[in-house]
Amino acid sequence: MRAVPGWLLRHRITVEPYVGDSAYGPTYGPAVAGVPALVAETVRTVRDKEGREVTSTAQIIAAPGLDCPAESRITLPDGRTTKALTVARHTAPGLPVPQSTEVSCE
Numbered sequence: 001m002r003a004v005p006g007w008l009l010r011h012r013i014t015v016e017p018y019v020g021d022s023a024y025g026p027t028y029g030p031a032v033a034g035v036p037a038l039v040a041e042t043v044r045t046v047r048d049k050e051g052r053e054v055t056s057t058a059q060i061i062a063a064p065g066l067d068c069p070a071e072s073r074i075t076l077p078d079g080r081t082t083k084a085l086t087v088a089r090h091t092a093p094g095l096p097v098p099q100s101t102e103v104s105c106e
Helices: none
Strands: 011-016 018-022 025-028 032-040 044-047 053-056 058-062 073-075 081-090 100-105
Touching: 044 081, 053 081
Parallel strands: none
Antiparallel strands: 011 032, 011 073, 018 025, 032 058, 044 053, 058 100, 073 081, 081 100
16 A cells, blocks of 8 residues: 655644544544644535535645544644544555545534
8 A cells, every 4th residue: 555655744733533422512532643644724615424515724635544534623733623524535556646535624
C-alpha cells in the first residue's frame, strides 16, 4: 500500500473520533494529537452523511488509516475546532497513485 508521502503532510491536527450520542450529547474517543495532515481552508459545498448539501470550510488530506468518522471533532493547526462532515477513503489498488483519507469539515 502506497500512502500519501509524509513530506506533503505539513500540518498537525488533533482528532477526537466520534463514538455516538449520549443523554448529554455527542461522545468522543480519546484525542489523538499531532496527526500529520495537509489542511486547505477553502469554502466548498459537500453532501453530509444524510445527503444534505452543507458548506465545508476546511478540507484535510491525511494518511489512509486515519480514524475519523463523520461527526468527529477536529482541532485545526490555527486552533479552530470543527466537525467532520464527510470522510472519503481514496484507494487505487494496482495503480501507481498514493492512498489517502480526505475529510471535509464544517
